[in-house]
Each structure stands twice: as C-alpha cells, then as structure tokens.
Amino acid sequence: MPNPKKFREKIPPDKGVRVLFRNKYRTTSHRLTGFDYASDGAYFITIVTKNRYHFFGEIVDNKMVLNELGKIAETEWKRTAEIRENIRIDEFVIMPNHINGILWIENNPEHP
Numbered sequence: 001m002p003n004p005k006k007f008r009e010k011i012p013p014d015k016g017v018r019v020l021f022r023n024k025y026r027t028t029s030h031r032l033t034g035f036d037y038a039s040d041g042a043y044f045i046t047i048v049t050k051n052r053y054h055f056f057g058e059i060v061d062n063k064m065v066l067n068e069l070g071k072i073a074e075t076e077w078k079r080t081a082e083i084r085e086n087i088r089i090d091e092f093v094i095m096p097n098h099i100n101g102i103l104w105i106e107n108n109p110e111h112p
Helices: 004-008 068-083
Strands: 041-048 057-060 063-066 087-094 098-105
Touching: 063 068, 063 087, 068 087, 068 098
Parallel strands: none
Antiparallel strands: 041 098, 057 063, 087 098
C-alpha cells in the first residue's frame, strides 16, 4: 500500500506547501457566488488525492487497475446513493490520483 509519509518527507520543513506555491497557483473558489449547491441538478465532482499521490491504483496496458484503496473508493462512491436518499450517481471514473463523477441531487424527484 502507498505510504503518504514517504512523499511528504521530500518537502523540507522550512519549505512547506504555502511557501513553495505562494503566488504561483490561484486559490480562489471556483464556486458561483450565491448559488445554492444543495439545489436540484447534476454536479460534476472531482476528488483529488493529497499531493496527487497515486493511491487508487495504476494504468496497465491503457486500463485502470484498482488496488485495494481504489476498490474501497469505488464501493464508497456507489454507496453514496444508498445512504443519501436525494442523491443519484451517474457516470464516474477512478484514476490513480483522482475520481471524476456526476452526482444528481434530487430533493423533489416527483418534479424533474
């Protein structure tokens, strides 16, 4: 299983992420001001692993091969709709360091 501590040790303590990337990347929110993200609709979700570490598996012969953590991520993604009655999952893909998927929020499914 991947060891995230091993990756973190590569950054010297005096050069933390905030110092290394100061003024290099935009950190403002991509959310639409005033939009209610709990409202009905389809949402494209991206979940990225810390430091983009390959926690979920690897690409072999142009196919994603999930490791144990990748299989857990897949199971939990699918379980989202089972434990939240107003959520429906659509297409999704698990890559070595991120998950992309579409979630539908349906607070009033009788009125599409």
